[in-house]
Amino acid sequence: MLWFTLGISLLSAILFGLLPAIQASSRRIWGVLMGGRGGAFGGNLSRQRHSLRSALMARSFEKLMRVNTGVRADHLLTMFVQLHDFGCAKDEDWTKCPPKTEQIFDEIASLPGVERVAFAMGTPLGGGMDYRSGLYVEGVPGNQNYRGSGRAVTPGFFATSGIRLLAGRDFTADDTKEKRSIAVISEGFARKYFGGNPLGKRFSTHDDIKGNRVWMEIVGVVNDTRDHAVREMMADPTYYTPFYFGNIQWGITIRTSVDPMSLAKAIESVVWKTDKTAPITNVKTVEELINNSAAQPKFQAVLLGTFSVLGLFLAVIGIYGVISYSVVQRTHEIGVRMALGARPSDVMGLVLSQGATLAVAGILVGLAGALAISAKPAI
Numbered sequence: 001m002l003w004f005t006l007g008i009s010l011l012s013a014i015l016f017g018l019l020p021a022i023q024a025s026s027r028r029i030w031g032v033l034m035g036g037r038g039g040a041f042g043g044n045l046s047r048q049r050h051s052l053r054s055a056l057m058a059r060s061f062e063k064l065m066r067v068n069t070g071v072r073a074d075h076l077l078t079m080f081v082q083l084h085d086f087g088c089a090k091d092e093d094w095t096k097c098p099p100k101t102e103q104i105f106d107e108i109a110s111l112p113g114v115e116r117v118a119f120a121m122g123t124p125l126g127g128g129m130d131y132r133s134g135l136y137v138e139g140v141p142g143n144q145n146y147r148g149s150g151r152a153v154t155p156g157f158f159a160t161s162g163i164r165l166l167a168g169r170d171f172t173a174d175d176t177k178e179k180r181s182i183a184v185i186s187e188g189f190a191r192k193y194f195g196g197n198p199l200g201k202r203f204s205t206h207d208d209i210k211g212n213r214v215w216m217e218i219v220g221v222v223n224d225t226r227d228h229a230v231r232e233m234m235a236d237p238t239y240y241t242p243f244y245f246g247n248i249q250w251g252i253t254i255r256t257s258v259d260p261m262s263l264a265k266a267i268e269s270v271v272w273k274t275d276k277t278a279p280i281t282n283v284k285t286v287e288e289l290i291n292n293s294a295a296q297p298k299f300q301a302v303l304l305g306t307f308s309v310l311g312l313f314l315a316v317i318g319i320y321g322v323i324s325y326s327v328v329q330r331t332h333e334i335g336v337r338m339a340l341g342a343r344p345s346d347v348m349g350l351v352l353s354q355g356a357t358l359a360v361a362g363i364l365v366g367l368a369g370a371l372a373i374s375a376k377p378a379i
Helices: 002-024 029-033 039-065 101-109 157-161 173-177 187-193 260-274 286-293 295-329 331-339 344-374
Strands: 076-082 114-120 129-137 144-153 165-168 182-186 202-204 216-222 238-242 249-256 280-285
Touching (some): 076 260, 101 249, 101 260, 114 144, 114 157, 187 216, 187 238, 216 238, 249 260, 260 280, 280 286, 295 331, 331 344
Parallel strands (some): 182 216
Antiparallel strands (some): 076 280, 129 202, 165 216, 182 238
C-alpha cells in the first residue's frame, strides 16, 4: 500500500506539473506573470483544506481513545472457560452432579492478589448473549422490538467490573440458589422501554419450554456499558440475570491488586485441577480489549498521518517551485519596479501576496469544511 500510494503521488505530481509547464509555453502566461491571481496558485486551496481535515481527524481519534466504556479497565483480567469433565464418578449420571463451578469460583477468589472475582455469560467488553426478539412489558399491550444483550452474572459482577449501581440492588447468593426470575437492567434499557422508575416492574423476552411467558422483575439499574467495541456510537440496552453455577461455559472477570496477567497461570491451574481438558481462551486484560477494539481506527489514523506528512512535503516543494518560477519570470518587471522606487520590502510583499491570499482563503474554507465533517460521527 505504501509503495502503491507513493507511486500514485509521484505520478500525480508529474501529471499535474505538466499543466503549469504547458501554460508557461503559451501567451496567456503573461497575464499571470503580470499580477494575475489564477494559474498554479489555485492548488493551494485543496491542500490547505486537506491538512486541516487531517488535523481534526487526529482529534477525533484522541476522543475515541478517551471514550467512557462504562467499566473500570485498570487491573481487570478476563478469560473464557468451558468445562468437559463434570467431576462425576465413572457410572454416575452427569445430570445429577453439576460441574464444580462454585468450587472453582471460591478457589480463584482465595488466590493472593485477587480482590474480587465474578463469573458471567460473557465478560466486560466481550459481550453477552445478543438478542433480537420481541420484548413484552407487563401492562403494556403488544410487544416491542428488542435488540440488545442479556447476560447471567454472579453477585458482585458489577463491583468487580467497575459498573455503577444507580438504583435498586445487586444480586445475592439467595437469588442464585433459588433461581429467582429477576433482572438488573442498564440505564439505556430503562430509558428506552420504561421511561420512569422501572424498579418493581416486569418484562419478558422469551417463553419457557412449555410455551409460558417468563417474566422478570426489575430489582436494579446500572450504568450503560459498551460491550463489544469502543467505536460503537451507543451502548446496547442490556439486562442481567442471576448466574447458575451449573453452567459449564462462562467468562471469568477478576479484579486484582497486582499485574493482572501475573495471575493468569494460577487461575488456569485452578480450572485445570478440576478439568484437565477444559479450554481457556481469550485471556486478556480489559485495557488490552479496549486497545484491540481501537486498533483499526488507530492504524487508519497513523496511515493518514503518514500520508498527510508526505502530502505536506509535496505541497511545500510544489509551492516553492511555483513561486520560484513566478519570480524568475517576473525578474524584468521587478527590476522596473525597483528602478521606479520600489523598496525590497515592497517587492517581497508583491511576491508573497498572491500565495498568502489564496493560503488564507484555503485555511478558512478548509477549516469550515473540516469542522462540518468532524461534527458527524468520526468512527
